[in-house]
Each structure stands twice: as structure tokens, then as C-alpha cells.
Amino acid sequence: MSKTDTQIEQPVILDELLEEHPPSSLDKIVEHTCPDFLPGETNLTSAYSALHSAVQGRIIVNLQLALNNLRITGESPRDGYSLDGTAGIEINDKKAEIHDEQHTLEIAIIEVKTGNIKPFQAAAYAYREGVPVLTAELQTGNVHYLDQEMSSTFLNEFVDHQRDLNQLGELEKRIPGKFQCRNCALTSCPHNRDDTYSHENVLRDKSEIFDNVSSVSDKLVKEIRDIIEEMGYEIDVTAGMEGGIDV
Numbered sequence: 001m002s003k004t005d006t007q008i009e010q011p012v013i014l015d016e017l018l019e020e021h022p023p024s025s026l027d028k029i030v031e032h033t034c035p036d037f038l039p040g041e042t043n044l045t046s047a048y049s050a051l052h053s054a055v056q057g058r059i060i061v062n063l064q065l066a067l068n069n070l071r072i073t074g075e076s077p078r079d080g081y082s083l084d085g086t087a088g089i090e091i092n093d094k095k096a097e098i099h100d101e102q103h104t105l106e107i108a109i110i111e112v113k114t115g116n117i118k119p120f121q122a123a124a125y126a127y128r129e130g131v132p133v134l135t136a137e138l139q140t141g142n143v144h145y146l147d148q149e150m151s152s153t154f155l156n157e158f159v160d161h162q163r164d165l166n167q168l169g170e171l172e173k174r175i176p177g178k179f180q181c182r183n184c185a186l187t188s189c190p191h192n193r194d195d196t197y198s199h200e201n202v203l204r205d206k207s208e209i210f211d212n213v214s215s216v217s218d219k220l221v222k223e224i225r226d227i228i229e230e231m232g233y234e235i236d237v238t239a240g241m242e243g244g245i246d247v
């Protein structure tokens with residue numbers, strides 16, 4: 001099937017894709033090169049999820065503090081709303097939203113990653129929710145932007161990769177890979193590896209991610225401001241508001 005064929009059926013295929021696979025699974029699937037890869041039990045230390053939760057908490061609270069003294073005014077030609085300056089920006093779970101008494105406008109989804117970023121997961125969120133995703137990569141301090149328009153590129157690649165893997169499977173062709181075979185549960189395969197790696201130094205190796213909390217929060221604020229201005233609104237900084245910090 002050509003790329004054009006895939007794109008013609010895109011909305012149906014992508015909707016089915018997201019029903020079948022949770023967004024968090026997409027990046028793992030697309031990195032596999034072997035059609036017979038069998039996911040096994042992963043015995044990951046809880047240190048990763050503990051660090052992730054802590055850093056995410058630090059980012060979300062820093063972000064809300066930084067957004068607290070911003071007020072939104074003006075009209076958005078795109079959304080058709082008129083805001084009078086009483087609207088502020090609030091973090092609701094992982095979404096940044098504009099709130100006033102009459103309106104709730106979703107601005108962006110905030111994803112925090114202490115390890116590798118997941119562009120296919122971000123694409124799934126952007127496609128499904130219809131708002132950009134800002135992925136904060138704590139290891140480097142970068143913030144990555146992915147919007148609904150870009151999302152179909154990633155999701156179509158996912159669909160194509162699954163098609164190609166199925167074709168390899170029909171040819172009974174396996175492609176081994178160092179990490180893939182180590183995590184594969186198909187022990188009858190001659191390529192299977194049972195060597196494990198140590199997670200004992202995770203806290204020492206990863207603790208520097210906290211160094212980037214402040215700069216990542218600042219970059220998220222800038223991205224959120226840019227998105228709001230692109231929507232057509234203006235942003236006023238209200239100095240001296242309780243709980244607010246300068247941005």
C-alpha cells in the first residue's frame with residue numbers, strides 16, 4: 001500500500017489505531033524491527049516512576065506559579081471568544097487552560113519526560129485532543145512542541161510500520177536487535193538474550209534532572225504564551241498578585 005492510500009483512509013485508520021493501542025505504547029511498538037517480538041514482563045525498578053512523579057510535580061507547581069500573574073484579554077478570530085482581562089491560565093491535570101467565568105479554553109497538554117521523549121505518544125494526544133502537546137525533556141532541558149497538524153505525520157508512520165512488520169511476518173523474516181531481543185519473551189528464538197542490566201545507580205545517575213526544573217518551567221511558560229498569542233489574544237502581566245512570580 002502506498003503512502004497516498006494510507007492518507008486517503010487516514011481518519012478512520014488513525015481513530016482505529018488509537019482505540020487499539022494506548023498512546024503510551026506507540027513509541028515502543030514503532031521501535032521494534034522484529035515481527036515476532038513478544039513483550040515480556042519488565043522488571044523495572046520503581047526509582048524511575050518515583051523520579052518521574054517527583055519531577056512532574058515540581059514542574060507543574062512551578063508552572064502554575066509562573067502563570068499565576070498572567071491575564072488574557074482580546075479576541076480570538078480562530079475561537080470567536082472575547083476575553084476582558086479577567087481570564088487567567090490554569091493547569092488542570094496535565095492541560096494548560098484559559099479560564100474565566102464563562103469560558104474554558106484548552107491551550108496545550110504538558111508532558112514531562114525524565115527519560116526519552118515519546119513523539120508518537122505526543123502525536124496521539126495532539127490528534128485526539130486537538131491541542132498542541134509540549135513535551136518537557138528534563139535530561140536536556142528542552143521543550144518540544146507538537147501540534148495536531150504534525151501529529152498525522154507520526155501516526156501515519158506508525159500505521160505504515162505496522163503494515164511493514166506484518167509483511168515481514170508473512171515472509172517469516174525476523175530482525176534481531178540487541179535491546180529488543182533482551183526484552184523479548186520468545187525464549188525459543190535463538191536470538192533471545194537473558195542478560196539483564198543493573199538499575200542500582202538510577203538515583204545517582206538521574207538526580208541531575210532536578211537541575212532543569214526551573215529552566216524547563218520557564219520554557220513551558222514561553223511556549224504557552226506563544227500559543228495564546230497565536231490564537232489572537234493579548235497577555236497582560238499583573239504584578240504583585242498573590243502567589244505570582246515574575247516571568
Ligand code: SF4
Pocket residue numbers: 034035036037038174175176177180181184185186189190191192193
Ligand atoms: S528474540 Fe529477537 S529475533 Fe527473536 S523473536 Fe524476539 S525480537 Fe525477534
